[in-house]
Amino acid sequence: MRVALLQMTSGIDPAANLAIIQNGMRNAKAGKAEILFTPEMSGYLDRDRSRAAERVVAEEEDIVLAGVRALAADLGLWVAIGSLAVRDPAVPGKARNRAFLIDDMGAIRARYDKMHLFDVDLPTGESWRESNSYSPGEGAVIAGTxxxxxxxxxxxxxxxxxxxRTLSDNGAAILSIPAAFTVPTGEAHWHVLLRARAIEAGAYVIAAAQTGTHEDGRKTYGHSLIVDPWGEVLLDMGTEPGVAVIDLDLDRIASVRARIPALDHRRANPDVTLL
Known part of the structure; x- marks a missing residue:
């Protein structure tokens, strides 16, 4: 499996972000990648809620999604869009943080709405309230590829x-974890958490990330990673935007799972005795 990752610094202009994604798609195809993974909020990243309200549209009106689908068909390239902000038709004033899997014919194979929303006050003084703008997803999604x-x-x-655990219990052998991690949390937890998820699931982790200073003033950590099922970091893109292409040995999944058969030894959550 030949995989490409796009690391980018998304801004507040969807058309400009689409151009970056499409350039990344062409570079991925030139590198003979079969699938490109993009970061969270690839199409639009802006914490100004009033400005976002004018630019976040329904899925069927999103120019980034339409542009990626059209070029995916032209190139014969799969694309895992880390996520786009699309209007939530059920909740006025809110959006969904939605991932899309696009096949090499330009068809949408899967959608996933982010389940866990980031609401936190950091020691640096940064405050994030994702739930002010987004509705949470309701369930896990696994896509056939x-x-x-x-x-x-x-x-x-x-x-x-x-x-x-739910994903790996239901057959997922590759995990997509696109992100726009803050710099403080990225420095503290990004690598160790991604390695832990790969080891626990005996799966490849593919994590395309936002990087650098964005138009809305936020700073993101970068370091798009690919981690193998043993927990080895195969690719770390550092902090520069760009595209990286890497080959993954899919036989490695069965080999690691046979060596450490933890998935076979999982048990249902135990009862708790409080003393």
Whole structure:
């Protein structure tokens, strides 16, 4: 399986972000990748809620999604869009943080809405209230691909291992974890959490990330990673935007799972005795 990752610094103009994604798709195809993974909020990243309200549209009106689908068909390239902000038709004034899996014919194979929303006050003084703007997703999603079952998740989901247990229990052998991690949390937890999820699931983890200083003033950590089922970091893109292409040995999944058969030894959550 030849995989490409796009690391980018999304801004507040969807058309400009689409151009970056499409350029990344062409570079991925030139590198003979079969699938490109993009970060969380690839199409639009802005914490100004009033400005976002004018630019976040329904899925069927999203120019980034339409542009990626059209070029995916032209190139014959699968694309895992880390996520786009799309209007929630059920909740006025709110959006969904939605991942899309696009096949090489341009069809949408899967959608996943981020389940866990990032609401936190950091020691640095940064405050984030994702739930002010977004509705949470309701369930896990696994998509069939030519390379195996792909479990979808987004950013803050990374901190909830029960989600990845559900994904691996239901056959996911590759985990997509696109993100826009802050710099402080990225420095502290990004690598160790991604390695832990790969080891626990005996699965490849593919984590395309936002990087650098964005138009809305936020700073993201970068370091898009690919981690193998043993927990080895195969790719770390550092902090520069760009595209990286890497080959993954899918036989490695069965080999690691046979060596450490933890998935076979899992038990239902035990009863608790309080003393």
């Amino acid at each position: 030519p390379w195996g079952r792909l479990g979808l998740s987004i950013c803050y989901d990374l901190r909830f291992p029960d989600l990845y």
